[in-house]
Amino acid sequence: MLKSKTKWKFTYNDSVTDGYSNSLQGVSTLTSQLLNRRGITKPEEVKRFLHPSQEDLYDPFLLDGLSEAVERVRIAIERNEHILVYGDYDADGVSSTTVMVEALREAGAICDYYIPNRFTEGYGPNEAAFLQAAQDGFSVIITVDNGIAGIHEADVAKEAGIDLIITDHHEVQEALPDAFSIIHPKTSNDYPFKELAGVGVAFKFAQALLDEIPYHLLDMVAIGTIADLVPLKDENRALVFLGLQALNQTKRVGFKALKEVCSIDGEIEEETVGFSIGPRVNAVGRLQDASPAVDLFLTEDVSEASQLAEFINELNQERQKIVTEIAKEAEELLISGDQPLGEVIVVAKEGWNPGVLGIVASKLVRQFDRPAIVLGIDPEKNQAKGSARSIDAFDLFQNCMEVRDQFIHFGGHAQAAGMTLNTENIEEVRRQLCQKAQEKLSDDDYQQVLNVEMNVDMEEVTLEQIQEINKLRPFGMGNPKPLFHIKEKAKEIRLIGSRQNHLKLMFKKNQKKLDGIAFGMGDLYTRISPASDLEVIGELGINEWNGRKNVQVMIKDLKVQTWQLFDYRGSKHLEKKLGFPNDQHVVALTFNNAHNAPHELPIINGEEIESFQSFPLHGLVLLDLPPSLAQLSQAIQKLAPDNIYACYQVDDSAFFTSWPTRDHFKWFYGMLMKRHSFDLNKDREKLSARKGWNGNMINFISQVFFELGFVKIKDGLVTIESKPQQKDLSESTIYQERKEQLAVEQALYYSTYKELKDWFDQQREPIKEEVFNGL
Incomplete structure (x- = not known):
């Protein structure tokens, strides 16, 4: 599971068709739908929108x-x-x-x-x-x-x-x-x-x-x-x-x-x-x-x-450098707690260039999802001067005008403003604006909203479709570029960019390919399982390279609705492959008393599952295999993690060339009856070559017979007991444990990704309780 960073607002209803779409000559159904969602439905409105001219000037x-x-x-x-x-x-x-x-x-x-x-x-x-x-x-x-x-x-x-x-x-x-x-x-x-x-x-x-x-x-x-x-x-x-x-x-x-x-x-x-x-x-x-x-x-x-x-x-290159430096300083002040991270950010420091503080404020709004005022302090004048940017739900102009007496100068719009104030008023401005935000905003208001205009199947995305979309240009405030919803598995996910901070995805379905670019989302690389059904919101566009044009989606946000399985079985260097956000609760699970976990994750023992109370659990890292499938099944049902990371290895495998059947045991015992003895050190390789048996299987058969009292073993020499008691193979603890180990390995280690995912899916299903009428 991977939550979206923004709130998705679906502005369409796929079951509703546009009644006027066929009545407009030269306008496709797609264009009609997009116009309809902009409130443009009449022929004269459509003509004016699609074909602006000097006649539209007042x-x-x-x-x-x-x-x-x-x-x-x-x-x-x-x-x-x-x-x-x-x-x-x-x-x-x-x-x-x-x-x-x-x-x-x-x-x-x-x-x-x-x-x-x-x-x-x-x-x-x-x-x-x-x-x-x-x-x-x-x-x-x-x-x-x-x-x-x-x-x-x-x-x-x-x-x-x-x-x-x-x-x-x-x-x-x-x-x-x-x-x-x-x-x-x-x-x-x-x-x-x-x-x-x-x-x-x-x-x-x-x-x-x-x-x-x-x-x-x-x-x-x-x-x-x-x-x-x-x-x-x-x-x-x-x-x-x-x-x-x-x-x-x-x-x-x-x-x-x-x-x-x-x-x-x-x-x-x-x-x-x-x-x-x-x-x-x-x-x-x-x-x-x-x-x-x-x-x-x-x-x-x-x-x-x-x-x-x-x-x-x-000058622009210098501006970019200054913005990066100030934004980093402001972020550190807020995260460290040196300055409060309230409902409305008001952050100030000496030496900040007032000319770029609007850009810094925009960065803080995107990072922290709340209005931001960034101020540069002039100690000689004892004044602070800066800029503000806001979220959709908080009108900066209106709210700042309600505390106008705190500013020396103030002006701007609903989403952007500039101001000058005495340094001693900074705290009071912060307090009053935070109070107004508390009174006027809900938790949902702080989350950026993406207005999604249409759901599309990736097979439907064509160059012609994107050319239709471009008829709505120019895009901007009041006429945003349409955002589309696509749900598909990513056949390829990789990091790109000089700092490896962008995601490149490739979707493929029935010979149709669609590239996706997610700028600045490189941190999600370790949080997306390649087999997951990805939901992405993005703008459709055309990428032209060496004269070839290909459709692509510029991804604005993405999520995975269901739990995810990350398959790192037998892998090394897990520190590099695993990554978890600080705000997520992730633990490691061991059945064999492991003491070390990647990224120093807290470790719980399989025996402690029943007493484990810390929920919700965003991630569960499996460090080793359980003694039985039932124990892991119980753990999965109890913990119900959003994501499972299979990180275990197998050193002493029970997975032989073939599992010994009763005929294998019968033949081996008959051979002992004829020979009276069998030297494991000398004769095992000969028997392996003759019968094609795995050497470990020969050792295993000998150990089972020894536990059941059918044979004696001393210094590798196997001899027949003179009067053994009659017992079944199932009475052997070694046989049962190895059989269970084999079942565990087959299900959890040697299985395909799909088989492993299916097994975990079954364990995550709620336990069905039988209902008896009248009882």
Whole structure:
């Protein structure tokens, strides 16, 4: 048995068919089912989902404040006023800044941009930057991807004579800033879609300003929208769909340079942006000023673009190293108990780079299945600054807003947030958030949920089927890549990767093969028996190698529902083959007083089974064979382990070439009657050669006759007793013990894996009690 790491939520019912699936031309049953599970059932909805277009983009002037803002910018252009685009340091902020700057310049504006330093200025508007902008002659500031929480800074701008235009998409707090204009989907009652990314809002501004859809800016929209993990549905889906097309056709020299350093070949997809492009753009602002990322996308100089791309790639490599180090330190603090591992993780330490703490928080959420806040402490300021990530069931923004008085600065979304607080408030924030989690969450809420869309037989997985699935792209938040359930035995399981930390599985059924990859699950290698029925949840995809395309499943989780048998009979080096998690209860069982067990497992003796009370038992390691099958059967029924590890060896085997029958005994005794004696030391090999008997069998027959009083044995010489009593072979203890030993060895040692598994299956069945009517 192997439990899944996540909670599987099956969102389908195989007995229910989709009534509309046959009515849609060009849509397969598979695609219909997947659309149905996304609530897309009407023909016009299906058409819009499968074929996003510019017609799916809403009128930008439905956004409150946009008309006034565009008019103010046009006046600034006429008057040659200077406009400052005030951005943010993440990928969405960088993309938003690029879009806004290009649109303003295209409209004829005199503009520049400014991105605050994450470490010295923090997120969002800041007073010093606004005052400096006023001194530098800027009369209009347009924020992108920030500003909705800048109440004080808006007042500063107003007093300095600056018209502040806020474009943002983050959660709205208690009050709105007193700005010239606020352009925000969630403050616009008439705007149909509320989940635009910051770059999406900037794009709507550009569309209104330029009085047309600026297709050449859609490449940036795709990058920012995908990287910011907003829902890829409705207008976002259309923006990303069109944006990916733009990325694949872009002439932007900066993106081409970045693509080259990322070694990206072929078509750009949402996963390319999410896992290659986005992290590199984010890395700049995480470690230093994010301006080089904006410069990369704005430059038209090939040489400059190449240098900036190389620089950004090096920063990303440094970022990865720093994240690994901090994540390890945070994990050690929590596991050691130096800092509490509560319902909500709040971990803090001096020297941690605040720029990467969001990534560290994400790692802790995945590892410990609970919300996590990771803070870097600045001892000089006596402040802690960091980021938070959450689980689906715990709304970070809502819950942190309930303790808003503990923070100096706070902002974010339901699943991600950033904050600054005084060091002395860390413990109180931890206490209050843990208390809220205790009140609002159940045990199930802490377990990550995988929404499974369909059960498939591995024989049904084809290249054509996966091409059908890809019609639902782009995948992302709000439109996750479909997860499928497959149940099959793995014909091959092996470790791969430079650190041997990934699993490679191969399933085979009726000449059909399906490869499976489970990244980061190498620890399960010793916990999966090759003969077990594996259940896996994963994404179906295509692996292309040397021009050949093969279907594969990218495994997200797996489990074994039934008990497992691990066959290590006669094996050595058991320490390497066996592996048990710290939270599992595993014991070793001996019938021959063994004193050593692999990994120093606790050992129980077969005679102690009845008094053994420690349950449940996750694993039972059998160190040696029992004197009888009945004794092991009793132990299995009593202990009922989830997994059994057969680790015994046989040194003195009872398994002869053939078991002596009564005819063997009769012939041997008749030979003694004729010869009167038989010298085991001299004559045994001759008899073996003549009759083809095993030498051990000859010794055994002699010992049985000796015990029954039929013969005498002295110094290896066997002679007939003159007046033996009449006895049956079954009266010999040696005969019965060896017969039982043979039965044990045949059932438990010399059997095939299937025979051994079947025997254990029989022993695990509950003892059936007879019921007598009326008695």
